[in-house]
Amino acid sequence: MPSTDPLRTPLPRDFFDRPVLEVAPDLLGRTLVCAFPEGTVELRLTEVEAYDGPNDPGSHAYRGRTTRNAVMFGEPGHVYVYFTYGMHFCMNLVCGPPGTASGVLLRAGEITAGVELARKRRPAARKDTELAQGPARMTLALGVDRAHDGADACPADPADSPFRMLTGSPPLPGLVLSGPRTGVSGAGADTPWRYWIEGDPTVSPYRPHSPRRRTAR
DNA sequence: AACCGGATCGTCT
DNA sequence: GACGATCCGGTTG
Numbered sequence: 678m679p680s681t682d683p684l685r686t687p688l689p690r691d692f693f694d695r696p697v698l699e700v701a702p703d704l705l706g707r708t709l710v711c712a713f714p715e716g717t718v719e720l721r722l723t724e725v726e727a728y729d730g731p732n733d734p735g736s737h738a739y740r741g742r743t744t745r746n747a748v749m750f751g752e753p754g755h756v757y758v759y760f761t762y763g764m765h766f767c768m769n770l771v772c773g774p775p776g777t778a779s780g781v782l783l784r785a786g787e788i789t790a791g792v793e794l795a796r797k798r799r800p801a802a803r804k805d806t807e808l809a810q811g812p813a814r815m816t817l818a819l820g821v822d823r824a825h826d827g828a829d830a831c832p833a834d835p836a837d838s839p840f841r842m843l844t845g846s847p848p849l850p851g852l853v854l855s856g857p858r859t860g861v862s863g864a865g866a867d868t869p870w871r872y873w874i875e876g877d878p879t880v881s882p883y884r885p886h887s888p889r890r891r892t893a894r
Numbered sequence: 895a896a897c898c899g900g901a902t903c904g905t906c907t
Numbered sequence: 908g909a910c911g912a913t914c915c916g917g918t919t920g
Binding site: 726728735736737759761762763764765767769782784801811812813814817858 | 910911912913914915916
């Protein structure tokens with residue numbers, strides 16, 4: 678029996694078929710479900726970041742379609758997972774109609790179900806608020822990796838995909854803060870790409886992007 | 895609390 | 908061949 682709880686109503690694909698700067702803040706407070714064979718972990722989103730496809734120098738899609746970013750050019754409501762820094766995975770939700778290649782990076786949240794499993798996957802976390810406090814920490818806690826790239830987060834039948842987004846409890850508008858992304862200058866530097874819930878302990882600490890130094894020797 | 899270096903490799907130039 | 912939509916652990920203030 679599907680839940681009749683209005684807070685657990687799946688977000689329809691239409692939700693994601695909007696401009697990314699509309700979708701991103703609207704995702705805050707909503708619930709991401711990752712139902713894998715080893716267990717289900719749920720996350721209440723507290724921090725996200727928008728990437729506006731071809732218009733955005735910071736986006737993987739800025740220089741057009743490649744094998745890696747192909748999912749971003751596809752149907753909204755799908756999961757785009759990429760590998761970075763040789764050891765981390767990050768997860769996005771594709772927005773806008775096919776061809777527009779925008780997406781929302783899911784950066785942080787509160788684990789609201791499956792805490793034990795998340796703890797097992799994130800032994801370094803000292804407090805539960807650290808389990809998914811950062812984009813790569815989040816994918817670790819959820820058990821998301823490359824295998825999930827392209828998965829549907831709006832499946833017609835839950836059996837078709839381990840992912841879904843539930844309505845959840847969006848924060849009061851006054852509690853949503855926004856700011857520019859770091860590390861992207863020039864056009865769009867004044868656009869509020871990043872959104873988070875004010876005062877939430879699971880929001881990742883603000884770290885300005887430090888220029889990469891050469892590796893010693 | 896802030897800062898540093900190391901880890902580690904796929905992707906694009 | 909260079910460098911990331913990063914994290915972690917150790918060190919310094």
